[in-house]
Amino acid sequence: MTFTGAEEGRSELGRSLLERKAMTSDWAPAFAAVPRSAFLPDRIWPHDMETGAAVTVDQRDDPVLWSSYADADVPIVTQWDDGVTDGPGRVPTSSASMPSVVFRMLRELDVKRGHRVLEIGTGTGWNAALLAHRLGPGHVVSIEIDPEIAVQARERLARTGLPVRVLVQDGTDGHEPGAPYDRIIATAGLRRIPPAWLAQCSPGGRIVAPWGTHYSNQDAVVCVGVGDGGGVGRFTEPVEFMKMRAQRLPFAGHAAYVPDGVSGADRSTTKVTESELLGVSRFAVASFAVGLRVRDCCRTVADKRDGARPVWFYGLGDRSWACAMFRDGQTVAQVWQSGPRRLWDEVAAALDWWHTAGQPGFERFGLTVTEDGTQQAWLDTPENSWPV
Structure with missing residues (x-):
């Protein structure tokens, strides 16, 4: 199923993403063919960028407002408290990321025709659909830990004619039977890059993920080039993602x-x-x-x-x-x-x-990960490192 006649709001979003260089031209066909709106539930909780609050919008009550948020560059919460709360709760636990963040991470992934990609965190399925449109059938495997979210994503992917293998399991373990992968991308915040990902990524491959420390909820996108014995890469920009369930903050209160x-x-x-x-x-x-x-x-x-x-x-x-x-x-x-x-x-x-150190920005920091999962942060060069 191919989507044509994109709504005016989505066309405006696409132009804005290109003008801001958030989306590169090679991703424009996928953006035009695979609308985010096709992967959103009826009831969503967009993040209001002015107030910082989540607002409740139901397509059945206000389809115009719903569509305006679906085609806006805002993050949209789709689940609270691991599905226990049916509405705004304590912690958002699944979402559709800002389109600008999605396409900047896809740009860093640097996929080529024929690449095989493992995605950690299926969520709505939109990111997997964009990759599947770009790479073709059988080139994308996605892992989702929440069974209900996985079912919904499979249904939406099937409706759009972009079937992706969606597995229900802990993404920390990756998916060894499908390895090796040319690229691995995570759509959930990490505190450690799992050794399994390094083992399942081809030498010369790449891992792109939001990474941070338990010090705050903040993440930064890291692009790790994988080689023999581990991987090394730089951070690019700050982001904030919902954390992988296996790596959530172990705080006693x-x-x-x-x-x-x-x-x-x-x-x-x-x-x-x-x-x-x-x-x-x-x-x-x-x-x-x-x-x-x-x-x-x-x-x-x-x-x-x-x-x-x-x-x-x-x-x-x-x-x-x-x-x-x-x-x-x-x-x-x-x-x-x-x-x-x-x-x-x-x-x-x-x-x-x-x-x-001169108040270095995100881009001056980097991360080195060994095959056993040991992590070292560094400033400017891997030689100037310390354990994290």
Whole structure:
């Protein structure tokens, strides 16, 4: 089934993606033939880019609004809380990514005719359909951990005439019977690149994935070239994806760390400002850089109340914690620390390191992964590396 007569909104989106160089011209035929709208459920929760909130839109109630979001460059949530919540819940767990992000990642994948691709995270099936249109039948295998989502994706792929083999299993293991693959792409956020992917990717192949640390929810797209014994590659841009279920944050909760408040903790002060620590945008490179330097640490940023905002840090290997309290109009912040690690000291040192290095952007960082899964981050060259 080929889609013709693209709606005006989709045509405008396509032109915008090309003009912004988010989509390269070689992907334009797939974009024109495979609309995202064909892979969305009736009820969706688009992310409102102005308010940062998710809005509920049902095609059966307002088809015009639904179509406008389907053809817009916005992320759309399609599942909450692993399907337990039928509507806006605590955590979004499946989505249709922003088209600009989809096509930038496909550009980095650099597929060629005849390539075989393993996709981790089928989701709606749109990304798999774009690849199948480009590469032809039998060249794409997709893995989805959620059985219901997998069934829906299979149905949509079949309706569009682009059947893709969709497997229901943990994507961490890849799919060894179909190996080797020329390319592997993940559409879920990673904290570690699984050794199985390296083993199942051909030498000279490529893995493209959103990767980050437990320090924050932030990811960055990494493009790893695979060779004998592992892979190495650079980061390209910041993104934020829902995390692979097997690699979600292992956080015991605030009460497990601070059951009796901060009164017994060590106290100090810092001249680090709130904006220096958190940045001024959602994708502040400082947060990514600090996460690379401070291992096994989770940061949470509380809402601001009466001009005060606490930022908490929790050690994931023990019960160490720290808190920095920032107050509007004050140049010095109060700090509390407790446990074997001095987490605030580690964070402040990492932030100072980033400034001393010239505040490098995402593109100056890279990742090396060995065949056993050991990971090293680096700045500028793999020789300037450290474990993550």
